[in-house]
Every structure is written in structure tokens, then in C-alpha cells.
Amino acid sequence: MPPFEFQSHDHASCMTSAMRAAEQHCLDAKLQFTPVRRAALEILLSEHKALGAYDILAKLDARGLGSAPPVAYRALEFLVKNGFAHKVEKLNAYVACAHPGETHDPAFMICTSCDSIVEAATDPQAGQLGRAAKAAGFEINTAVLEAEGLCPSCKPT
Amino acid sequence: MPPFEFQSHDHASCMTSAMRAAEQHCLDAKLQFTPVRRAALEILLSEHKALGAYDILAKLDARGLGSAPPVAYRALEFLVKNGFAHKVEKLNAYVACAHPGETHDPAFMICTSCDSIVEAATDPQAGQLGRAAKAAGFEINTAVLEAEGLCPSCKPT
DNA sequence: AGATGAAATGTTATATCATAACAACCCCGA
DNA sequence: TCGGGGTTGTTATGATATAACATTTCATCT
Numbered sequence: 001m002p003p004f005e006f007q008s009h010d011h012a013s014c015m016t017s018a019m020r021a022a023e024q025h026c027l028d029a030k031l032q033f034t035p036v037r038r039a040a041l042e043i044l045l046s047e048h049k050a051l052g053a054y055d056i057l058a059k060l061d062a063r064g065l066g067s068a069p070p071v072a073y074r075a076l077e078f079l080v081k082n083g084f085a086h087k088v089e090k091l092n093a094y095v096a097c098a099h100p101g102e103t104h105d106p107a108f109m110i111c112t113s114c115d116s117i118v119e120a121a122t123d124p125q126a127g128q129l130g131r132a133a134k135a136a137g138f139e140i141n142t143a144v145l146e147a148e149g150l151c152p153s154c155k156p157t
Numbered sequence: 158m159p160p161f162e163f164q165s166h167d168h169a170s171c172m173t174s175a176m177r178a179a180e181q182h183c184l185d186a187k188l189q190f191t192p193v194r195r196a197a198l199e200i201l202l203s204e205h206k207a208l209g210a211y212d213i214l215a216k217l218d219a220r221g222l223g224s225a226p227p228v229a230y231r232a233l234e235f236l237v238k239n240g241f242a243h244k245v246e247k248l249n250a251y252v253a254c255a256h257p258g259e260t261h262d263p264a265f266m267i268c269t270s271c272d273s274i275v276e277a278a279t280d281p282q283a284g285q286l287g288r289a290a291k292a293a294g295f296e297i298n299t300a301v302l303e304a305e306g307l308c309p310s311c312k313p314t
Numbered sequence: 315a316g317a318t319g320a321a322a323t324g325t326t327a328t329a330t331c332a333t334a335a336c337a338a339c340c341c342c343g344a
Numbered sequence: 345t346c347g348g349g350g351t352t353g354t355t356a357t358g359a360t361a362t363a364a365c366a367t368t369t370c371a372t373c374t
Contacts, residue, residue: 089246090301109295120289128284129304132277137309138266144247146301147286152294
């Protein structure tokens, strides 16, 4: 079972456990989990939706942690590079990773009605893209899988 | 067999046939295939790679067809909406459709070495995203499938 | 042919997303 | 203490995209 689904869940505990996991990973890998980076991850975890870099920057600024774009972009770069967050290409926005620890290409389902977003577990090498790539002799390094539509709550019954 | 693959092909004929197909489709659907739109599609078809909106704008400008961003964006909007081109989200760029006629969600393989790009045929409802969506009760409207990696020509042997 | 309304275009301005470049700082190990 | 890598602060700018409104074109109806 993924850390969260479209259904409601214990937000506070999902957030603190993700923070702990990130902290541990940084210790293990000797990465600097600095205040800006920590705050950026907290901000992303606070929402189950994608936030633009400038949204995050505004929230960082509200905490007194920097007001110029590179501050936010650098923190996001760190989070994405280390698997704590992903960029949602379709939205030019960022979201906390739902399966931290493992590095992976994410697959997203984005609700166009309520902006909620969930990350599904998939293996890009295995799906249709993987098959097409194999057929074409193409070697996949990274994959983007993003679906837009209606989540169960917003879907007309 | 798709209209083109990573392998070489008859560029001129692939281009003229795509233009003819677009022309026919516009006639059938009573769409206005205006000079700007026609030129934008020609420009996209001239390359097997994704072009940024401003690249296209520059080429339109060179033909005396407009120099302000909305000119390019409106032409691209038309082409995308009617299935003659796609936006590659990962690149914020646009590419001619390889399977015009059918409306579909595209799947791309993008070579990070030579910038070539091919569009594979897939059914988003069927793949891993489709399965995840079904499991989650999510209704997919559109899907983005994009892989970056190395094409056969650029792949080390 | 002339009227008319929708669609397309031209143009200016501005919003939004992202990075280059360089100086300053901080921590840690030699 | 010195030096060096990594992080941060800051300014400036580049790249992508759209809002808003005036004007023109064009299909269609009369």
C-alpha cells in the first residue's frame, strides 16, 4: 500500500515519517539536509498537490529563508536529485515523493478538478513505452508518465 | 510500420504526405488551414526533432508571417488541438505528429544525444498508468508518456 | 452584392518559469 | 590556520507563455 491514496489518510504522521526518512537518508549518504532544504520538503509534504517553484519560494520567504528564485530552485534540485521530490512536467511544478528511498521514475495521476495528485508505482522499462523502446532499439534513461483526469472524489457517479 | 523510425526515410515524401493529410482533414472538418498554420506545420515537419515555440516563431518571422509570440502559440495551439502536432512536456517544445488522422495521446522517445525524437503508438488506458488508474478509481482524460535516452544510432555498441 | 457575426490575426504588454554568474560564508580536514 | 568543497545570498537575465484589445478576414445568410 502506497503512503497515501486519493482517500484520506493521517497527514501528520505521513509527513513526519517522510521527514524522518529523508533525514536518515541524508545521514547515510552524508548529504547536508540544511534548513532551506528541510523547509522546502516540509512545504511540499504539507500538500498533496504540486506547487510551483515560486509558490515554494514565497513560503520559504515567509519563514525568512530566502526570497530570490535560485534559493527555491536549488532546494528543489537537491530534493529531486536525491529522490525526495519529483517535478511534474505537465504542470511545471513540484511534488513530494510518495515512495522515498528507492530511486525511480514516478507516474502521476493528476486531478484537474481538485488538483490532488498521487504517485503510482510503475516500472517504465516494463510498460508500453518499454516495449516500444525495445522494439526500436532505444535505451531509456528516464521516463515521464503523467495522466490528467478526474480522481474518484471528483468523478461524476 | 510508423511513418518514420530512427532509421532514415524519404523525408520529402513523408512531409508532403503529412501536409496533404492535414489539408484533407481541414477540408473535411471545415477548419481554416491558414498560411501561418500551414507554415508552422511545414516547419515542424522539416525536422525530426522538437522545436521551441520561439524557434518556430523565428522561422515564421523569416517568412514574413509574424514576429510576436502569440502568432506562434496560436498556430501551435491549432495544430495540437487538431492532432497535427504534439507538445513534448519534458522539453517545452513541439513536434509534428507522426500518426495524424487518429486523435491519440502520444508516446515519445527522445534521444538526449542527437535530439531525434520518435513517436510510438500506445494506448494510455492499457499500460501501467491505465492499470494504476483503474485500481485507484481515476478517470484518465489525457496522458503524457515520454522517455529520454539513447537512440540506436547514438547507443554505444 | 451587402450585412453580419464568428474566427483569425496584429500588437503591446506582462505573467510565469528558470538559470547564469559571482561574491560571501561555513564547515571540515590537512 | 589554511584551504577547499559545498551551500547560500544576490543581481541580473533568459526562456516560455498568455492577457487583452483593436483590426481584419471570411463564411454564410439575405
